[in-house]
Structures are given as structure tokens and as C-alpha cells.
Amino acid sequence: MFPNLDAEMARRKITRAMLAERIHKTPTTLSLKLNGKAPLTLAECIEIKNEVDPECTVDYLFQTEE
Structure with a gap:
């Protein structure tokens, strides 16, 4: 997703x-x-982003397939 x-x-x-x-x-x-x-809450998205790559944006990491 x-x-x-x-x-x-x-x-x-x-x-x-x-x-x-x-x-x-x-x-x-x-x-x-x-x-x-x-x-999936915004807080969880931020926590995941910080664990995967703090340099990436939440928007980039959680962009959905279109």
C-alpha cells in the first residue's frame, strides 16, 4: 500500500x-x-519515519499507490 x-x-x-x-x-x-x-495515526507514521529514515518526509514514505 x-x-x-x-x-x-x-x-x-x-x-x-x-x-x-x-x-x-x-x-x-x-x-x-x-x-x-x-x-494508522499520524503519530505512528512519524514514529515509523524516524525509524526507517529521519531524512524522508512522511508525505513521501506514506504516498499511496494510485
């Missing part, structure tokens, strides 16, 4: 399980949020 986030995670060799641990969520919860099946 968020191709830029997936690409940046792949560049940094960060798996969803690793990211989930870093932001104190279960892998299942993170997966639901990143797949659009559960709501």
Missing part, C-alpha cells in the same frame, strides 16, 4: 518484523496498519 516505505525499508534491510519491534507493535498489528486494514 505504501511503495516508497517498502522501498526505503528494503534499501536499509529493515523487515516489517524488525520495524514492529522498534515501534513496540506486534508484527500482526503493523501489517494490518500498513495494509490498510487498521487505522
